Amino acid sequence: MKGTTTMSAIRGSRRLIAGAAGTAALALVLTACGGGSDDGGSGGGGGSAESLVIGTTDKITSLDPAGSYDNGSFAVMNQIYPFLMNTPYGSPDVEPDIAESAEFTSPTEYTVTLKPGLKWANGNDLTSSDVKFTFDRQLAIADENGPSSLLYNLDSVETPDETTVVFKLKSENDQIFPQILSSPVGPIVDEDVFSADAVTPDQEIVDGKAFAGQYSITSYKANELISYEAYDGYQGILGEAKTPKVAAKYFTDASNLKLEVQDGSVDVAFRSLSPTDIEDLRGDDGVKVVDGPGGEIRYITFNFNTQPYGEKQPDADPKKATAVRHAVADLIDREALADQVYKGTYTPLYSFVPEGLTGATEPLKEMYGDGQGGPDADKAKKTLEDAGVETPVELNLQYSNDHYGPSSGDEYALIKDQLEEGGLFTVNLQTTEWVQYSKDRTSDVYPAYQLGWFPDYSDADNYLTPFFLKENFLGNHYVNQDVEDMILEQAVTADEGERAELLGKIQEAEAKDLSTVPYLQGAQVAVTGADVTGTEDTLDASFKFRYAALAKG
Amino acid sequence: MASRSTAGSALGRYVLVRFLLIIPTVFILVTTVFVLMRATGDPITAALGGKLPPDQLAELIHAAGYDRPVIVQYWEYLTGIFSGDFGTTISDNRPVTEILTTYGTATLELAAYAILVALVLGVPFGMVSGYFRDRLPDAVLRILAILAYATPVFFAGLILKLVFSVWLGWFPVAGRVSTGGEITMQLEGAGSGFMLVDAISTGDPEVVLDVLSHAALPAIALGLLTAGVFLRLVRTNMIGTLGTGYIDAARSRGVKESRLVRKHAWRPALIPIITVAGMQVAMLLVGAVLTETTFEWRGLGFQLAEYLQARDFVAVQGIVVLMAVVVAVTNFLVDVLAALIDPRVRY
Numbered sequence: 077m078k079g080t081t082t083m084s085a086i087r088g089s090r091r092l093i094a095g096a097a098g099t100a101a102l103a104l105v106l107t108a109c110g111g112g113s114d115d116g117g118s119g120g121g122g123g124s125a126e127s128l129v130i131g132t133t134d135k136i137t138s139l140d141p142a143g144s145y146d147n148g149s150f151a152v153m154n155q156i157y158p159f160l161m162n163t164p165y166g167s168p169d170v171e172p173d174i175a176e177s178a179e180f181t182s183p184t185e186y187t188v189t190l191k192p193g194l195k196w197a198n199g200n201d202l203t204s205s206d207v208k209f210t211f212d213r214q215l216a217i218a219d220e221n222g223p224s225s226l227l228y229n230l231d232s233v234e235t236p237d238e239t240t241v242v243f244k245l246k247s248e249n250d251q252i253f254p255q256i257l258s259s260p261v262g263p264i265v266d267e268d269v270f271s272a273d274a275v276t277p278d279q280e281i282v283d284g285k286a287f288a289g290q291y292s293i294t295s296y297k298a299n300e301l302i303s304y305e306a307y308d309g310y311q312g313i314l315g316e317a318k319t320p321k322v323a324a325k326y327f328t329d330a331s332n333l334k335l336e337v338q339d340g341s342v343d344v345a346f347r348s349l350s351p352t353d354i355e356d357l358r359g360d361d362g363v364k365v366v367d368g369p370g371g372e373i374r375y376i377t378f379n380f381n382t383q384p385y386g387e388k389q390p391d392a393d394p395k396k397a398t399a400v401r402h403a404v405a406d407l408i409d410r411e412a413l414a415d416q417v418y419k420g421t422y423t424p425l426y427s428f429v430p431e432g433l434t435g436a437t438e439p440l441k442e443m444y445g446d447g448q449g450g451p452d453a454d455k456a457k458k459t460l461e462d463a464g465v466e467t468p469v470e471l472n473l474q475y476s477n478d479h480y481g482p483s484s485g486d487e488y489a490l491i492k493d494q495l496e497e498g499g500l501f502t503v504n505l506q507t508t509e510w511v512q513y514s515k516d517r518t519s520d521v522y523p524a525y526q527l528g529w530f531p532d533y534s535d536a537d538n539y540l541t542p543f544f545l546k547e548n549f550l551g552n553h554y555v556n557q558d559v560e561d562m563i564l565e566q567a568v569t570a571d572e573g574e575r576a577e578l579l580g581k582i583q584e585a586e587a588k589d590l591s592t593v594p595y596l597q598g599a600q601v602a603v604t605g606a607d608v609t610g611t612e613d614t615l616d617a618s619f620k621f622r623y624a625a626l627a628k629g
Numbered sequence: 630m631a632s633r634s635t636a637g638s639a640l641g642r643y644v645l646v647r648f649l650l651i652i653p654t655v656f657i658l659v660t661t662v663f664v665l666m667r668a669t670g671d672p673i674t675a676a677l678g679g680k681l682p683p684d685q686l687a688e689l690i691h692a693a694g695y696d697r698p699v700i701v702q703y704w705e706y707l708t709g710i711f712s713g714d715f716g717t718t719i720s721d722n723r724p725v726t727e728i729l730t731t732y733g734t735a736t737l738e739l740a741a742y743a744i745l746v747a748l749v750l751g752v753p754f755g756m757v758s759g760y761f762r763d764r765l766p767d768a769v770l771r772i773l774a775i776l777a778y779a780t781p782v783f784f785a786g787l788i789l790k791l792v793f794s795v796w797l798g799w800f801p802v803a804g805r806v807s808t809g810g811e812i813t814m815q816l817e818g819a820g821s822g823f824m825l826v827d828a829i830s831t832g833d834p835e836v837v838l839d840v841l842s843h844a845a846l847p848a849i850a851l852g853l854l855t856a857g858v859f860l861r862l863v864r865t866n867m868i869g870t871l872g873t874g875y876i877d878a879a880r881s882r883g884v885k886e887s888r889l890v891r892k893h894a895w896r897p898a899l900i901p902i903i904t905v906a907g908m909q910v911a912m913l914l915v916g917a918v919l920t921e922t923t924f925e926w927r928g929l930g931f932q933l934a935e936y937l938q939a940r941d942f943v944a945v946q947g948i949v950v951l952m953a954v955v956v957a958v959t960n961f962l963v964d965v966l967a968a969l970i971d972p973r974v975r976y
Contacts, residue, residue, distance in 0.1 A: 127808070127809070127812065129808050137721065220689075275722075295812070295815040295816075298721075300927060301808065301811055301812075301815075303812055303815065323808050323812060325808050327803070327925060328922075328925060328931075328935065329803070329922075329923075329925055332802050332803040332804075332925055335794065335795060335802040335803075336802055336803070339798065339802065341801070341802070341807065341808065342808075511940070
């Protein structure tokens with residue numbers, strides 16, 4: 077009967093609905109029981125429970141020092157490879173690391189004596205032969221992605237005995253060479269594992285256990301997960317690792333890294349959370365935000381040919397061109413850029429050499445603006461008037477929208493506003509994607525443009541030589557023989573006091589020329605769980621983030 | 630009545646023709662990818678231009694053969710693909726074949742989870758919706774279905790992440806497994822590429838649940854789209870089937886309504902699902918790019934996004950060709966399955 081059929085149908089359909097809903101609910105409950113906040117110690121047994129988990133958005137190009145020249149790869153190398161010279165915690169200056177001594181034994185010979193009894197994690201002896209092999213292969217391979225250009229002054233390497241290495245240099249008394257031994261070209265490699273004439277694949281290096289740094293790698297998945305274990309054969313100045321096991325997890329999305337450090341899945345997040353994420357995390361009691369000096373700098377570069385009143389312009393006038401650069405320096409409000417755009421993850425920079433490095437001064441603070449680091453539109457106006465410059469000055473200013481992070485647009489929008497203060501400049505702000513930008517800036521397309529710099533080593537020289545010699549990477553047609561002579565002189569001045577004085581003079585001279593106008597210095601920022609210690613120790617002017625300084629609990 | 634041998638030969642002809650059609654389909658897809666990639670210039674300049682001096686760039690271009698005539702490059706490209714050589718990536722110097730095999734399993738796994746979600750949600754709710762035609766449950770389910778397939782997959786992913794990971798903390802934020810779980814699997818030597826299989830091989834239930842919990846949200850985000858399609862399809866076919874004469878006849882013989890639905894109506898209602906499933910594979914692969922990126926699920930879609938950013942067109946080309954081949958082969962299999970189930974499909 078119809079009524080019976082209807083009741084039966086209703087019961088049947090209710091069972092159907094209940095069944096479907098129940099299945100879905102059961103699946104969700106089961107998986108949620110196994111999910112939720114997964115910290116580094118959950119989800120498995122074995123050594124995982126002891127691992128300190130570090131999260132990063134770095135990218136690794138290669139574990140072979142001859143095949144990479146980038147932050148991501150070098151960050152790993154700093155944990156696993158030995159260096160002849162290295163920077164101890166809290167200092168930008170290098171000291172012998174796995175070496176007993178390192179000194180100039182003649183003007184063109186730098187002799188390093190290794191500590192006795194050094195071993196690789198695979199049991200091989202670490203001798204002077206490995207050191208010679210390391211540098212010979214760098215020059216032989218000269219990979220386009222590698223750092224062999226840093227060995228511009230190396231002529232040859234000799235090994236009179238198993239622990240002695242003599243570097244024969246082309247120029248005398250090169251005070252930068254010890255720093256170069258701590259740089260991306262400096263990691264020493266095992267000659268029994270690495271190829272002499274080709275970049276060695278990562279897995280071969282890992283399988284060959286070619287490690288003698290504070291850590292060795294126990295498992296490796298490029299740009300996904302690396303497991304480290306403390307290496308007890310390391311005999312360098314950095315000492316024993318505080319945490320026996322570390323896992324480095326790689327993220328492509330910084331927001332996921334932020335969420336995982338908040339929920340405890342990641343113990344330490346280092347490079348690169350966005351300024352807004354960091355600002356948000358500063359208000360989270362469950363994590364600590366730790367700041368340290370950074371080596372990255374941001375600056376505006378002037379093309380001396382095409383800038384207003386530049387040498388190739390119809391109205392070329394060096395005095396007016398200089399006045400334009402000075403006025404820009406008077407108008408830039410560094411504090412505003414650091415606070416409003418970067419929320420404190422960048423700090424004001426008043427020199428070409430960042431704060432924290434030996435020899436750094438701050439000439440731009442006193443010479444420009446209000447004399448205390450702030451802008452001064454009236455001073456800028458006077459500067460331009462005294463030089464006979466008509467205002468507003470038309471300035472084409474270029475920046476890259478993809479190479480220096482997502483905040484570049486805001487950064488340069490604010491700079492534009494600052495320069496247009498008081499009607500002194502009319503800024504035509506343009507952006508280009510990086511590949512085209514790189515071509516255009518060295519083809520004199522941009523009169524003034526954005527650049528950034530991350531150092532190869534923690535020395536003032538690395539902020540001067542690449543920029544202000546006649547042959548420099550800026551390609552902006554800037555030439556000052558006096559500055560060039562001083563830069564070459566400081567590189568071979570052994571006395572620290574004399575060198576510091578020279579560095580100060582270079583910065584003063586450059587502050588008058590303003591080939592570039594530096595304005596921001598990047599801070600190193602790490603976000604850690606509340607129970608993580610040691611982060612302050614490694615966020616120093618070496619700009620090397622060392623896992624061995626970190627501990628949990 | 631057609632004899633078995635006649636039916637068998639019809640099926641055989643049908644399968645053969647469908648199989649042979651894969652060849653021109655793949656050929657056209659592969660050629661289209663080649664033309665589109667070359668339209669933007671050579672991959673080396675795209676990836677490394679501006680980073681290297683012109684003479685080094687020219688050297689690399691010459692070594693890779695991109696300065697040769699296009700027709701020569703095309704021939705080598707075709708012969709390479711058909712011999713399984715997809716070239717070497719520019720940005721990280723890895724064989725593209727290695728990329729495809731390493732990350733293809735992750736995408737396959739995610740697609741499998743998504744199909745499962747789609748079936749678990751779409752089919753039963755489609756049946757309910759069809760049964761309660763034009764009544765409240767039907768209206769609600771239809772609206773939900775529209776929402777499911779109208780919502781962009783990345784948006785669905787972000788909302789799921791926000792609600793279930795961030796606010797409620799029920800599920801992990803990203804990845805295929807926790808760091809601890811992954812280390813455990815590495816220590817056990819598990820390396821099939823299928824995370825669930827590797828987790829099961831460790832014998833640790835915690836690791837298995839860890840993997841499943843990481844898969845839940847990406848699977849739901851990707852599966853919802855297809856679930857909505859399945860729901861509507863099953864509903865339509867349920868309505869059609871429940872109105873047929875043989876169902877009325879069974880009903881008049883006193884067969885219970887629940888049995889009618891369970892035994893007689895649902896099978897014919899599922900036949901179109903099989904054919905639509907083939908089309909949904911392409912949608913899943915497209916959706917996988919966004920889902921994998923949102924959840925950092927390191928599969929082919931994730932890698933495709935990475936290589937696009939790096940302008941590594943050799944890698945992009947290889948991944949897109951593989952996806953095109955997968956879609957073509959899947960549609961072939963679906964066509965065969967449909968022919969096996971429904972003789973009307975054969976000719």
